[in-house]
Amino acid sequence: MALLxxxxxxxxxxxxxxxxxxxxxxxxxxxxxxxxxGFEQFTFKKLAEQIESTEASVYRYFENKHHLLLYxxxxxxxxxxxxxxxxxxxxxxxSEKLKVCLRLLAEEKKYDPTFEFxxxxxxxxxxxxxxxxxxxxxxxxxxxxxxxxGGFKSxxxxxxxxxxxxxxxxxxxxxxxxxxxxxxxxxVFFSAHLPSLxxxxxxxxxxxxxxxxxxxxxxxxxx
Amino acid sequence: MALLxxxxxxxxxxxxxxxxxxxxxxxxxxxxxxxxxGFEQFTFKKLAEQIESTEASVYRYFENKHHLLLYxxxxxxxxxxxxxxxxxxxxxxxSEKLKVCLRLLAEEKKYDPTFEFxxxxxxxxxxxxxxxxxxxxxxxxxxxxxxxxGGFKSxxxxxxxxxxxxxxxxxxxxxxxxxxxxxxxxxVFFSAHLPSLxxxxxxxxxxxxxxxxxxxxxxxxxx
DNA sequence: TGATTTTAATAGTATTACTATTATATTTGT
DNA sequence: ACAAATATAATAGTAATACTATTAAAATCA
Numbered sequence: 001m002a003l004l005x006x007x008x009x010x011x012x013x014x015x016x017x018x019x020x021x022x023x024x025x026x027x028x029x030x031x032x033x034x035x036x037x038g039f040e041q042f043t044f045k046k047l048a049e050q051i052e053s054t055e056a057s058v059y060r061y062f063e064n065k066h067h068l069l070l071y072x073x074x075x076x077x078x079x080x081x082x083x084x085x086x087x088x089x090x091x092x093x094x095s096e097k098l099k100v101c102l103r104l105l106a107e108e109k110k111y112d113p114t115f116e117f118x119x120x121x122x123x124x125x126x127x128x129x130x131x132x133x134x135x136x137x138x139x140x141x142x143x144x145x146x147x148x149x150g151g152f153k154s155x156x157x158x159x160x161x162x163x164x165x166x167x168x169x170x171x172x173x174x175x176x177x178x179x180x181x182x183x184x185x186x187x188v189f190f191s192a193h194l195p196s197l198x199x200x201x202x203x204x205x206x207x208x209x210x211x212x213x214x215x216x217x218x219x220x221x222x223x
Numbered sequence: 224m225a226l227l228x229x230x231x232x233x234x235x236x237x238x239x240x241x242x243x244x245x246x247x248x249x250x251x252x253x254x255x256x257x258x259x260x261g262f263e264q265f266t267f268k269k270l271a272e273q274i275e276s277t278e279a280s281v282y283r284y285f286e287n288k289h290h291l292l293l294y295x296x297x298x299x300x301x302x303x304x305x306x307x308x309x310x311x312x313x314x315x316x317x318s319e320k321l322k323v324c325l326r327l328l329a330e331e332k333k334y335d336p337t338f339e340f341x342x343x344x345x346x347x348x349x350x351x352x353x354x355x356x357x358x359x360x361x362x363x364x365x366x367x368x369x370x371x372x373g374g375f376k377s378x379x380x381x382x383x384x385x386x387x388x389x390x391x392x393x394x395x396x397x398x399x400x401x402x403x404x405x406x407x408x409x410x411v412f413f414s415a416h417l418p419s420l421x422x423x424x425x426x427x428x429x430x431x432x433x434x435x436x437x438x439x440x441x442x443x444x445x446x
Numbered sequence: 447t448g449a450t451t452t453t454a455a456t457a458g459t460a461t462t463a464c465t466a467t468t469a470t471a472t473t474t475g476t
Numbered sequence: 477a478c479a480a481a482t483a484t485a486a487t488a489g490t491a492a493t494a495c496t497a498t499t500a501a502a503a504t505c506a
Contacts, residue, residue, distance in 0.1 A: 038360060153419050187401075197379055216443055223442045
């Protein structure tokens with residue numbers, strides 16, 4: 001199996017966690033813990049206890065827990081972009097390519113054996129619940145300047161290019177893509193917790209969600 | 224001028240802040256402060272200093288700052304629903320009604336003299352930056368059970384009924400409405416802070432945003 | 447081997463979110 | 477009108493959180 005890893009923006013961390021065992025423990029366990037207890041309840045102290053290290057040691061890898069979250073979520077979007085490339089590379093028709101992207105956004109995420117020490121299913125739930133918090137902060141301009149939203153931005157840029165291929169006269173490709181990417185996550189969350197805000201069942205939101213996104217995208221593009 | 228106020232869910236507060244001067248001070252100043260410093264930096268202690276009261280006194284009105292935020296945001300959606308009723312009451316054509324809703328979502332919010340002690344412009348910026356945080360929490364099920372999301376849910380339900388009038392065969396009215404309501408906010412935020420994720424200028428996002436939402440909605444409904 | 451650098455742990459601090467208790471108004475009944 | 481009852485607010489805390497300065501230990505290199 002190929003040993004793949006993504007080159008993430010260096011401002012995301014103080015020390016690269018992929019280079020040491022402690023770093024890998026931090027990533028692996030924090031994904032598990034944030035998924036279980038949510039980002040607000042998660043602290044470096046609790047994490048350190050779990051991996052049998054100390055709070056101060058975690059701080060040597062990440063400036064604070066917000067940066068750790070940015071790191072995890074950046075990894076996620078790099079992974080999504082990697083899979084967009086993988087599954088669209090053989091396709092000619094831009095509409096088919098866009099459908100692949102929507103399918104990847106809508107589908108339930110499962111463990112991907114290409115990347116051993118990351119639990120993609122848990123990470124996907126983290127993105128659903130915590131993504132918005134990464135940019136809805138007063139520090140957004142500073143963080144953006146450091147390139148810490150590069151993962152999501154790069155993903156959206158790629159899909160927006162496909163959107164423009166599908167309909168070069170459509171004026172809102174970037175807005176459409178970011179709206180659809182966020183909506184895909186929100187609707188999964190709503191189906192589990194606020195069902196009156198959605199149209200998808202708790203048990204299997206994904207099939208119908210894809211249909212919804214397809215109508216949303218191609219409805220806008222074929223008008 | 225008519226003295227209007229909304230009947231908000233009683234679980235939102237411990238004492239009704241509209242009934243006392245201290246309560247009104249809490250509402251008025253917290254809108255100002257959360258708008259300026261963001262919800263994370265905002266604390267009851269800082270608020271108490273500003274209104275020349277004490278932290279403990281603020282706690283007699285709201286269980287915690289999350290409930291205060293829920294209160295403010297609930298007020299906002301009641302206000303939006305009130306204005307939907309106001310501006311659609313004379314209309315017959317459901318498409319025209321839906322367009323009014325989209326216009327209200329997309330337009331820049333300005334001070335509404337109907338409600339004297341609330342700054343709607345600041346409150347609208349709070350909704351843009353903080354709405355998602357109200358439900359993206361592990362307590363969402365408990366808060367929902369208490370009816371604390373009633374404002375947003377009631378607003379969406381009303382628009383979804385109009386959507387169904389426009390096209391009774393469309394299967395995703397609830398999902399479409401919640402997605403559009405959230406997207407309207409996110410795109411305004413992106414236009415100010417993450418321009419590559421949007422298609423609207425920082426200076427005047429609102430006109431184009433309306434066009435985007437109209438294509439999104441009617442594209443889905445006329446397919 | 448000894449010097450240098452890297453890495454991690456100890457032991458803190460200021461702030462935050464929240465509460466138990468006490469003090470002071472205000473209202474109510476007679 | 478005045479004491480009793482109640483409502484309201486302030487004082488003074490606590491436990492937990494986010495973060496840091498300093499020290500100790502381990503690894504690496506000359």
